[in-house]
Amino acid sequence: MQQAMDFIVSRADLRQHKLVERALPALGDGEVLLKVDKFAFTSNNVTYAAFGEAMHYWDFFPAPEGFGKVPVWGFADVVGSRHAQIAVGERVFGYFPMATHLVVQASQVKPGSFVDAAPHRAELALVYNQYLRVAQDPAYVRAFEDQQALLRPLFMTSFFIDDLLADNDFFGAKSVILSSASSKTALGVAYLLSRNLEVDVVGLTSASNVGFVEGTGYYDRVVTYDGIGALETGVPSLFVDMAGNAKVVGDVHRHFGDALKHSCVVGGTHWEARGGRDGALPGPKPQFFFAPAQIAKRTKEWGPGGVETRFAEAWRGFLGSVPNWMRVVHGAGPKAVEAVYLAMVDGKVSPSEGHMLSL
Numbered sequence: 001m002q003q004a005m006d007f008i009v010s011r012a013d014l015r016q017h018k019l020v021e022r023a024l025p026a027l028g029d030g031e032v033l034l035k036v037d038k039f040a041f042t043s044n045n046v047t048y049a050a051f052g053e054a055m056h057y058w059d060f061f062p063a064p065e066g067f068g069k070v071p072v073w074g075f076a077d078v079v080g081s082r083h084a085q086i087a088v089g090e091r092v093f094g095y096f097p098m099a100t101h102l103v104v105q106a107s108q109v110k111p112g113s114f115v116d117a118a119p120h121r122a123e124l125a126l127v128y129n130q131y132l133r134v135a136q137d138p139a140y141v142r143a144f145e146d147q148q149a150l151l152r153p154l155f156m157t158s159f160f161i162d163d164l165l166a167d168n169d170f171f172g173a174k175s176v177i178l179s180s181a182s183s184k185t186a187l188g189v190a191y192l193l194s195r196n197l198e199v200d201v202v203g204l205t206s207a208s209n210v211g212f213v214e215g216t217g218y219y220d221r222v223v224t225y226d227g228i229g230a231l232e233t234g235v236p237s238l239f240v241d242m243a244g245n246a247k248v249v250g251d252v253h254r255h256f257g258d259a260l261k262h263s264c265v266v267g268g269t270h271w272e273a274r275g276g277r278d279g280a281l282p283g284p285k286p287q288f289f290f291a292p293a294q295i296a297k298r299t300k301e302w303g304p305g306g307v308e309t310r311f312a313e314a315w316r317g318f319l320g321s322v323p324n325w326m327r328v329v330h331g332a333g334p335k336a337v338e339a340v341y342l343a344m345v346d347g348k349v350s351p352s353e354g355h356m357l358s359l
């Protein structure tokens with residue numbers, strides 16, 4: 001019988017983790033066994049864990065009581081199949097646990113994708129339950145698998161943040177302020193905004209990341225978190241918050257007050273300093289960014305293929321500039337996975353690194 005390995009973390013203390021070995025069950029009708037080849041690991045995955053309970057991220061891949069399997073984006077190969085339309089040897093891209101294997105209940109099988117119809121995933125969003133069959137994915141390039149896993153899901157968010165802002169005439173703002181400006185998601189937004197001459201793009205980041213953020217060339221100005229007080233308040237501004245740091249959110253709202261035209265909640269990289277978004281703040285009430293709503297709006301407005309074509313054009317442009325600031329780092333085996341996991345939880349990973357892991 002084949003063995004599988006899971007990297008599980010304590011829901012109560014994300015620094016506590018362990019590896020668990022288990023025997024793979026025999027496949028039932030319609031089930032497919034996926035062997036996880038490699039996956040990306042960024043702060044986004046720590047955010048999935050930090051908000052695992054509230055946002056249901058723990059529900060994708062059930063784990064023993066008190067533990068969770070952190071979801072990751074990556075590639076897997078079909079190594080067993082009891083579904084007539086899915087053959088052993090196929091490669092897929094999608095959402096996996098930090099594990100060596102995943103059994104899915106294949107459903108809605110199309111040439112380019114299928115969905116895991118496991119009952120515990122039924123209530124969760126399609127974007128996470130769908131597996132792309134790379135052989136039929138026109139955007140797939142084998143040589144760019146790492147960039148795809150590391151950046152494509154994040155850039156999809158960046159793309160729709162940029163689109164939402166443009167769609168709303170930037171809520172009247174002339175300056176867009178991004179926190180955790182060094183994050184891949186913020187860099188995607190900044191890249192897209194840098195093509196728009198109507199607005200200035202201001203990056204907020206830690207002192208240690210200022211040089212890196214400036215070096216990307218996507219921002220008009222880069223300021224440290226303790227420099228918020230020096231920002232120009234005469235310019236109508238909007239805030240896109242990737243950090244979720246209570247003090248930073250408070251400082252931005254108090255400093256700008258009514259000059260802040262919109263406050264958009266996206267991430268929580270500073271997960272241990274989180275808060276402040278629902279308190280009584282001057283300026284606009286922070287609004288959660290909900291990508292599926294903007295995707296649904298544009299799918300309707302842009303018609304068949306409209307979203308895909310526009311996204312592909314933006315993605316190609318962004319990908320061309322990524323080698324200027326990101327280098328891919330590969331790690332294999334439990335020790336490498338543990339080291340990157342803990343460094344990411346502690347915020348000790350350089351933003352210039354894109355980590356691809358494999359158990």
Ligand SMILES: NC(=O)c1ccc[n+]([C@@H]2O[C@H](COP(=O)([O-])OP(=O)(O)OC[C@H]3O[C@@H](n4cnc5c(N)ncnc54)[C@H](OP(=O)(O)O)[C@@H]3O)[C@@H](O)[C@H]2O)c1
Pocket residue numbers: 042043044045047048153154157179180181182183184185186204205206209242243265266267268269270271289291344345346347348349350351
């Ligand atoms: N709502 C959505 O639909 C959606 C979609 C995609 C991503 N997101 C969110 O966007 C955020 C960025 O994700 P990413 O994967 O792009 O990040 P990333 O590239 O891994 O970001 C790294 C940066 O985040 C900050 N950081 C990371 N860990 C930290 C820690 N423990 N303590 C303090 N700062 C830390 C640092 O930036 P600074 O020094 O610049 O602060 C660091 O350089 C995540 O919270 C993610 O969940 C949301």
